[in-house]
Amino acid sequence: MSEKSIWKPFWSFHIQSTERWIEEMAKKGYTLSRFQPKLSRFTFTEEASSHETFAISFDRSRQHPLPKALEADGWEVVNKQGKWAIYGNGKQKEEVKTSIVRDNLESRNSRIAILWWIYFLYIIFSISLQVTLLLPLYLHMDPDTVTRVESPMWIFTYIMFIVQIVVTLIGIYSLIALKKESRRLSEERNQSQTLFHSEEKPIVLLGKRRKKLKLGWNYSPDKFEKWLEEQERSGWHLTQVKKGGVLFQFQKSDTKLYSYCILFEGRADSNAHSFHSEAGWERVYVSGASWQQWSIWRQAYSEGAEKPKINDDPETKRKAAMRVTKIHTLMFAPIILIFGFNFFSFMLPDALEQGYFSLSGIERFNTTVYPLVMFIFFTNILRAWAYYFRVRTQ
Known part of the structure; x- marks a missing residue:
């Protein structure tokens, strides 16, 4: 049996297309025999595949558990290496009733995006610092006093400059690819419930109202939760959070008891939001960034009742x-x-x-x-x- 080894760079940024590619290889009579995720290399053996549908998952624990429901639906592990695993199913995609969970994969993509954004922040500030420091020197310096000294060490400067350009281009491509991948994975989940966005559908105000500017509340979310609850007890009901999450609009109303909860999710998680909404929580704000998402939730409760909490686990x-x-x-x-x-x-x-x-x-x-x-x-x-x-x- 002959083998075919294929190098597929950035495959993890295009999971669905990679899965379709493996399925196409299976239809051509090639079975995946070896998977090297770190080297981006896929090795196929020329033999008929027993699987029609494939799915790729990421598990930081490296355990890759397969729930009984998925086993009953025909899923099995085809190949696994470290944190990555490729699952196969002998049925056609239209006949498969279950799907592999992608939550860990989305978390991994979110962390990569954060690292690239930090890198670009360094580049921006580095360039800004060089401009602010060197520009005054060039403006006040006689051009004849600037000389360029030839040195064999310049080659390292040029090499590092080229490397930085290449890394920057890879970073730009990665961020664009990860954003598109996040959209594709979000669509894959087929979210069944459309959540209410109070910042997009403001409440019609009839009584006395006021606005409060609160900068940097995300550095002390626990204190901000208490501040919002105190506003409710004082008769000021939060009706809208302007885009940007720093301007809060209140309306004068009867004194009410509300439990507020601020969540930092690291990435957008519509499944978790659906779960909170079904549990009776109202989302009053969610930030626009998908890789560093903040959300504010509240739930009313009566005097003497236990104050509700989204998460009460200390760890x-x-x-x-x-x-x-x-x-x-x-x-x-x-x-x-x-x-x-x-x-x-x-x-x-x-x-x-x-x-x-x-x-x-x-x-x-x-x-x-x-x-x-x-x-x-x-x-x-x-x-x-x-x-x-x-x-x-x-």
């Missing part, structure tokens, strides 16, 4: 708080380090030596703005960690 709440803390730390800490290096190495010494008002306009602007930005980002990191430790000690 789950602790892990969710740690995710919030890690993401904001990874986002802001590198920016603080870059800004701090430039400020304390260049800007502050010049300001102390020449005097603040002796600096040029752009130099005074940078000397003022840099510590302010560092203070804001550092404060946000501290607020996120304080939130984690509050949840941990509950």
